[in-house]
Amino acid sequence: MGLNTFFYTLKQGIKNIRRNRMFSLASIGTITACLFMFGIFYFVVANFQYMIKTAETSVGVTVFFDAGISEDRINEIGDIIKERGEVAAVEYISAEETWENYKEKYLSKELADTFGDDNPLADSASFSVYLNDISMQGALVNYIKDIDGVRQVNHSNNVAESLESFNALVGYISGAIIIILLAVAVFLISTTVSMGISVRKEEIYIMKLIGATDYFIRAPFIVEGIIIGIVGALVPLIVLYFMYHKVISYITEKYINIFKAFEFLEIGEIFKNLAPIALLIGIGIGFFGSYITVRKHLKRY
Amino acid sequence: MANSYDLKKALKDIEAPVIIFENVSKSYQKGTPAISNINLQIRKGEFVFIVGSSGSGKSTMIKLMLKEIEPTSGKVFVNYKDLSRLKNGQVAKYRRNIGVVFQNFRLLKDRNVFENVAFAQRVIGMPTSTIRRQVPAMLSVMGLSEKLDSLPSELSGGEQQRVALARALVNKPVILLADEPTGNLDPKNSWDIMQLLDEINKKGTTVIVVTHNQEIVNMMQKRVITMNNGILISDEQKGGYTHGT
Numbered sequence: 140m141g142l143n144t145f146f147y148t149l150k151q152g153i154k155n156i157r158r159n160r161m162f163s164l165a166s167i168g169t170i171t172a173c174l175f176m177f178g179i180f181y182f183v184v185a186n187f188q189y190m191i192k193t194a195e196t197s198v199g200v201t202v203f204f205d206a207g208i209s210e211d212r213i214n215e216i217g218d219i220i221k222e223r224g225e226v227a228a229v230e231y232i233s234a235e236e237t238w239e240n241y242k243e244k245y246l247s248k249e250l251a252d253t254f255g256d257d258n259p260l261a262d263s264a265s266f267s268v269y270l271n272d273i274s275m276q277g278a279l280v281n282y283i284k285d286i287d288g289v290r291q292v293n294h295s296n297n298v299a300e301s302l303e304s305f306n307a308l309v310g311y312i313s314g315a316i317i318i319i320l321l322a323v324a325v326f327l328i329s330t331t332v333s334m335g336i337s338v339r340k341e342e343i344y345i346m347k348l349i350g351a352t353d354y355f356i357r358a359p360f361i362v363e364g365i366i367i368g369i370v371g372a373l374v375p376l377i378v379l380y381f382m383y384h385k386v387i388s389y390i391t392e393k394y395i396n397i398f399k400a401f402e403f404l405e406i407g408e409i410f411k412n413l414a415p416i417a418l419l420i421g422i423g424i425g426f427f428g429s430y431i432t433v434r435k436h437l438k439r440y
Numbered sequence: 441m442a443n444s445y446d447l448k449k450a451l452k453d454i455e456a457p458v459i460i461f462e463n464v465s466k467s468y469q470k471g472t473p474a475i476s477n478i479n480l481q482i483r484k485g486e487f488v489f490i491v492g493s494s495g496s497g498k499s500t501m502i503k504l505m506l507k508e509i510e511p512t513s514g515k516v517f518v519n520y521k522d523l524s525r526l527k528n529g530q531v532a533k534y535r536r537n538i539g540v541v542f543q544n545f546r547l548l549k550d551r552n553v554f555e556n557v558a559f560a561q562r563v564i565g566m567p568t569s570t571i572r573r574q575v576p577a578m579l580s581v582m583g584l585s586e587k588l589d590s591l592p593s594e595l596s597g598g599e600q601q602r603v604a605l606a607r608a609l610v611n612k613p614v615i616l617l618a619d620e621p622t623g624n625l626d627p628k629n630s631w632d633i634m635q636l637l638d639e640i641n642k643k644g645t646t647v648i649v650v651t652h653n654q655e656i657v658n659m660m661q662k663r664v665i666t667m668n669n670g671i672l673i674s675d676e677q678k679g680g681y682t683h684g685t
Contacts (some may be wrong), residue, residue, distance in 0.1 A: 351532060353529075353532070
């Protein structure tokens with residue numbers, strides 16, 4: 140495409156949008172709404188995943204050993220566990236530490252003193268195993284149970300599963316809403332482009348008779364769709380950018396007790412992925428919506 | 441002089457026809473055919489009138505030459521090309537060698553005279569520098585140098601048709617098809633347009649004019665092809681408007 144043709148196509152695309160102002164605005168509005176919702180869901184899902192990741196490191200599996208096991212064997216078991224890819228860290232807690240912790244947490248000083256030097260939890264040395272991927276917890280537990288010298292493995296299955304399933308639920312709901320909005324956006328772009336085609340019917344007919352190629356006739360309508368898509372993506376991105384900080388600080392202030400333990404993602408970290416995804420979706424639906432319409436309405440010769 | 445004229449004529453005679461209709465029929469639906477078994481040859485540089493009443497098949501012939509429609513049977517050759525063999529992608533390029541003007545001018549109402557003519561060059565990707573040079577030159581030939589910035593609504597019917605002619609000719613087509621070019625014009629403007637078409641023809645462009653205008657056909661003394669109910673009923677050199685059509 141020559142530079143002249145490129146600018147001509149671009150100019151005509153913009154002209155189409157201006158001629159069909161109301162429909163173009165409706166299309167931009169729908170894509171904006173769609174990508175705004177997408178952005179909100181993305182914020183929630185990304186932050187939630189970030190929280191899960193943080194939480195995962197604190198959700199551990201506790202491994203107890205057979206009575207009378209040697210220290211060497213305990214070390215060997217520790218090494219076997221560390222070899223697993225999903226294991227982030229293994230922490231050894233001796234029987235003495237366990238007893239000290241227990242006394243501190245549950246017994247009064249007087250009652251604790253009655254035990255003297257005896258350690259009723261003598262066989263309670265353990266490993267606390269932390270995972271880097273909570274979904275692997277079940278497999279890891281089964282693996283550790285089979286290791287020779289391991290008496291018992293305790294794990295908090297509920298926490299892991301509920302975190303995962305809640306995250307999946309948010310994903311499914313947001314996915315469904317976004318798909319519906321995308322379909323509406325494609326439909327509206329298609330209507331806008333159809334209007335543009337019917338307004339320019341005479342011009343298109345003359346173009347064909349003068350010898351304009353199909354490509355030349357169709358390109359301004361595709362450009363129209365893509366411009367609508369880009370504007371429809373930029374508007375929510377700008378709004379979301381300025382909104383994010385305010386919402387996060389509002390939430391943390393208002394619900395300080397619930398969220399004090401959580402850390403939210405930095406805006407830069409979120410937009411690194413969200414901006415290109417939103418732009419691609421905007422351009423994609425703009426292109427797709429106009430392309431199918433142009434193919435339907437502008438028959439080849 | 442006589443010898444050189446004869447030589448030119450002889451050369452013209454042996455030149456392959458630029459338009460050929462070979463047993464062409466076209467039916468739109470199951471009803472009567474729009475044209476039936478037309479055989480016709482038009483040589484390069486000819487000026488031809490196609491006359492006939494409404495529904496005689498004149499416009500169908502124009503549409504076939506533009507490859508807007510396909511014949512039901514037979515073959516159409518234009519500018520040494522078998523139109524049935526042209527692929528979709530080749531049609532645009534093919535049409536660049538054919539200029540068209542219509543009864544209702546078909547100008548773009550929201551663009552001025554310059555832009556209407558420039559449009560024909562823009563759609564085929566002509567550089568802006570060429571457009572800026574060639575469009576005013578063509579409009580000057582049509583006597584419209586003073587009207588470059590006018591909108592079609594600000595022009596008379598004759599002026600609008602001259603803009604349409606400029607648009608049809610700016611890309612230097614081999615053939616000019618004029619479908620009722622004087623249908624919306626008064627006798628004076630009609631005659632002016634015919635004189636312009638004659639001049640264009642004298643410069644080498646093959647001109648085919650579909651018309652109802654009996655007076656003009658009789659005055660021009662050109663080849664006249666007469667259609668009636670889809671059938672070619674007469675083809676006369678230096679003919680006139682046949683009675684009963």
